[in-house]
Amino acid sequence: MASVNAEALTYKGGSCGPGSGNDNHPCLVLYYNSNFGGASAHFYGYYGISNLAGINFPSNGSGGGTPVKNNAASAAFWNWLGGETAFIYYNSNYAGPCDALREDESEQGIGASRLAATYNNNASIQVLPTLAYGDCVAWD
Numbered sequence: 001m002a003s004v005n006a007e008a009l010t011y012k013g014g015s016c017g018p019g020s021g022n023d024n025h026p027c028l029v030l031y032y033n034s035n036f037g038g039a040s041a042h043f044y045g046y047y048g049i050s051n052l053a054g055i056n057f058p059s060n061g062s063g064g065g066t067p068v069k070n071n072a073a074s075a076a077f078w079n080w081l082g083g084e085t086a087f088i089y090y091n092s093n094y095a096g097p098c099d100a101l102r103e104d105e106s107e108q109g110i111g112a113s114r115l116a117a118t119y120n121n122n123a124s125i126q127v128l129p130t131l132a133y134g135d136c137v138a139w140d
Contacts, residue, residue, distance in 0.1 A: 009044075009045045009127060010043065016029070025044040025046075026044065026079040026081070027078045027079075028075065028127055029077070030043075030074075031074040032057050032071060032072065033062055034113060035074060035113045038064075039063040040058075041056075041057050045127065046128070046129070048087075048124060048125055048128075049124060049126075054067075057071070069123055070121055072122045074112055074115060075112045076111040077103050077127075083131055084127055085103075085128055086103075086127045087100050087125065087133075088100075088101075088125050090122065092124050097117035097137075098117055098136035099118050099137045099139065101140070102131050102133060102139070102140040117136065
């Protein structure tokens with residue numbers, strides 16, 4: 001599967017997180033089902049994807065082949081470097097209600113078992129070098 005590189009955050013399909021060999025970059029995983037179930041789309045690196053249109057969940061579980069945009073129910077974030085936050089936005093272009101997963105240098109990661117502000121309504125994502133989360137629903 002080809003990687004989509006948009007604004008430096010890279011879509012990896014299903015291959016980032018603990019033990020993946022990508023431990024030197026933050027890793028945001030969006031899941032098709034609540035409680036970290038079903039197909040999972042993995043993104044690693046920094047900055048963002050302003051519109052998730054055109055990216056599908058890989059065929060690795062329930063929801064495989066479904067567009068990621070407006071279909072993620074839960075999320076997890078790993079950060080080995082410390083001081084980053086992953087943002088999931090309701091609208092494209094990093095706008096609207098949002099969920100923020102703050103993770104400061106732990107291999108345990110942080111998860112949202114059921115996204116609050118963006119449950120099945122997620123259109124853009126960012127990973128930024130900040131622990132601030134603004135008006136987003138905070139998961140930490």
